[in-house]
Amino acid sequence: MRFHMHLLPTYFLDLDPPFAIFYQQILEQIALAEELGWECFWFTEHHFSLYGGPEPNPAVFLAAAAARTSRIHLGSAVSILPLHHPVQIAEDYAMVDVLSGGRLEFGMGLGNTPSDYATYGVPRDDIRLRFEEAAEIVARAWSEERFSYKGKFWEFADVPIYPRPVQQPTPPMWVAGHSPESLGWAGRHGFNIMTTAHPYEPDHYPVAINAWREGLASIGLGPTDRSCKVHLRVWVGENAERAREIAEAAVLRYDNISALSRGQKFDASSYNFAGMLTQGRNVYGTPDQCIAAIQNSIKNYEFDIFSTTFNFGGIPHEEIKKSMRLFAKEVMPAFANTNLTMAPRGVASAAGSNS
Numbered sequence: 143m144r145f146h147m148h149l150l151p152t153y154f155l156d157l158d159p160p161f162a163i164f165y166q167q168i169l170e171q172i173a174l175a176e177e178l179g180w181e182c183f184w185f186t187e188h189h190f191s192l193y194g195g196p197e198p199n200p201a202v203f204l205a206a207a208a209a210r211t212s213r214i215h216l217g218s219a220v221s222i223l224p225l226h227h228p229v230q231i232a233e234d235y236a237m238v239d240v241l242s243g244g245r246l247e248f249g250m251g252l253g254n255t256p257s258d259y260a261t262y263g264v265p266r267d268d269i270r271l272r273f274e275e276a277a278e279i280v281a282r283a284w285s286e287e288r289f290s291y292k293g294k295f296w297e298f299a300d301v302p303i304y305p306r307p308v309q310q311p312t313p314p315m316w317v318a319g320h321s322p323e324s325l326g327w328a329g330r331h332g333f334n335i336m337t338t339a340h341p342y343e344p345d346h347y348p349v350a351i352n353a354w355r356e357g358l359a360s361i362g363l364g365p366t367d368r369s370c371k372v373h374l375r376v377w378v379g380e381n382a383e384r385a386r387e388i389a390e391a392a393v394l395r396y397d398n399i400s401a402l403s404r405g406q407k408f409d410a411s412s413y414n415f416a417g418m419l420t421q422g423r424n425v426y427g428t429p430d431q432c433i434a435a436i437q438n439s440i441k442n443y444e445f446d447i448f449s450t451t452f453n454f455g456g457i458p459h460e461e462i463k464k465s466m467r468l469f470a471k472e473v474m475p476a477f478a479n480t481n482l483t484m485a486p487r488g489v490a491s492a493a494g495s496n497s
Contacts, residue, residue, distance in 0.1 A: 143477035146182040146449040147175045148219060148373045152396050153192040157456030161196060165206075167459040171452075172207045174463055176214035178470035182247055183207065184219035184373075184449060189258045191403035201234040208242035217247030219336060219373075220318045224252065224269040225262045228276035228296060229303070232283035236307045244308035249336060250277055251318035255403060271295075274327065277315075285311035316371070320346065322353035329357020329368075336371040337445065339423045344442035351444050355484070365484035372445035375454050377426040378469045389426030390415055392455025425450075429472035436477065446482040 149168065158164055172183050185203045188194025197203060200218040207216050216238065221231055239246035252273055253259075259266045275293045282289045283303045290299045307313050317328035318336045328335050335354055337347060355365050375393060379385030394410045401408035418424045422439030425432050436448065450469070452462045 143480040143482055144369075144447045145180050145474055145477075146184060146217075146371060146447055147172075147180045148184045148186075148449045148451045149197070149453055150186040150188070150194050150451065151192075151196040152194075152399050152454050152456065153196045154395065154399070154456040155192075157458075159459075164196070165203075168203070168453070169206060169210050170459075171462060171466070172214070173210050174466055176211045178466060179474065180214060180450075180470075181447075182215035182217050182449075184217040184247070184249065186219055187222050187253070188255065188403075190261060191255070191257075191399075193399045193403035195403075199234075201238055204235075204238045204246070205241050208238060208245065211245075212243075213245075215245045215247050216242055217316070218249045220249040220251035220253075220316075222253035222258065223250050223276040223280075224264055224272035225258060226276075228279035229283060229298070229301065231276070232280045232303050235280075235313070236284060236303060236305055239307035239309055239313050240305045244313075246307065246309065246313040247316060248280075248313050249316035249318060250280075252324075270323075277331070281312050281315065284313070320350055322350045325350040326353035326357045329354040329363075330360055332358065332361055332363055332368065334369045334371070336373065336449075337443070338373045339421075339439060339443055340375060340418070343423075344421060347443065351484075368484070369447055370445045370484050371447040371449050372439065372443050373449040373451065374423065374425050374439065376432065376450040376452055376465075376469065377457070378429055378432045378465050378473060380428065380468070382428045382431060385427050385431075388457060388461070389424070392457050393424060395455040429468065429476075432469070432473050433476045436473070440480070440482065444484060446484055448477075 175183055185200035186194050186197055187200050189198050200221060204216045223231065235246060235248055252269055256266065272295055275295055279291055279296060282291065284307050288300050288302045291297065314334060316334040316336050317324060319325050320337060320342060325335050358365060358368060377385060377389035379388065394413065398408040419435050420438060422435055422442050425435040452465055
């Protein structure tokens with residue numbers, strides 16, 4: 143079983159240090175993830191909110207992380223393509239691939255915050271078409287020495303990109319999504335996919351993932367030729383009660399600030415902690431409890447890469463590092479012989495609900 147790590151900053155003015163310190167702590171966590179055996183560290187793109195907003199440009203963080211590491215892959219989860227000029231995206235992330243010696247994993251998506259589009263002045267009624275056009279431009283910019291393009295939104299003639307990525311024809315490309323339309327499109331273009339467990343019950347994903355499989359098959363690929371990553375919030379501690387207290391408080395802070403970023407209200411009193419653990423939508427507790435929760439994730443969700451988030455909900459830096467070390471020592475080895483593939487399989491029934 144392959145383990146990645148995911149960062150979506152949930153920044154709290156009363157809990158987290160100033161950004162100059164906060165960023166250095168994140169870089170230290172990335173170096174530790176490499177040391178402990180995680181394969182890839184993923185960075186989100188969000189704007190204008192303390193939910194994710196402290197990381198508005200993943201490429202900048204990726205470049206800084208590349209200078210601090212030598213083996214771990216570095217990914218965007220995601221670059222919100224419709225917000226940006228695709229040629230600049232191609233240039234920025236090509237630089238990351240070169241600076242890292244060919245360790246870029248390029249994730250792309252539509253984003254999930256309407257205010258991003260309003261502030262950037264991008265109409266939302268055509269964002270899927272913008273996204274698809276931008277993805278094609280990025281791929282061609284990386285794979286062709288010079289390229290020309292004429293589409294609905296962008297037009298170029300005989301454009302070279304410098305530097306070109308180390309990984310040719312392109313770095314691995316990933317699509318984040320949860321609908322059959324998004325994941326089916328990803329499959330037809332031969333892309334990997336990434337999903338998130340905590341917002342959606344298990345029965346939300348099978349149709350979309352089957353659309354991805356069918357898309358891959360239409361171009362002669364099987365699901366074992368590409369990967370599906372699932373992202374979860376994780377916390378592990380030696381003491382069960384203390385681990386539960388830390389994780390559940392952080393989950394509530396996370397979901398509250400996430401709702402606020404979208405102008406919504408979050409009702410903490412209705413949160414189904416037991417059901418979320420039973421479904422494998424959150425993972426926390428002692429090492430044995432985390433192993434059991436991940437086994438629930440395996441039963442209920444389809445993936446071959448398990449991506450962990452330890453830095454969430456205002457948990458202190460030193461506690462994050464301690465939990466990462468314990469997870470690497472006691473939890474990851476339990477799955478050393480677990481061989482997950484994306485071949486079709488049944489999905490367990492639902493056991494709880496929370497988004």
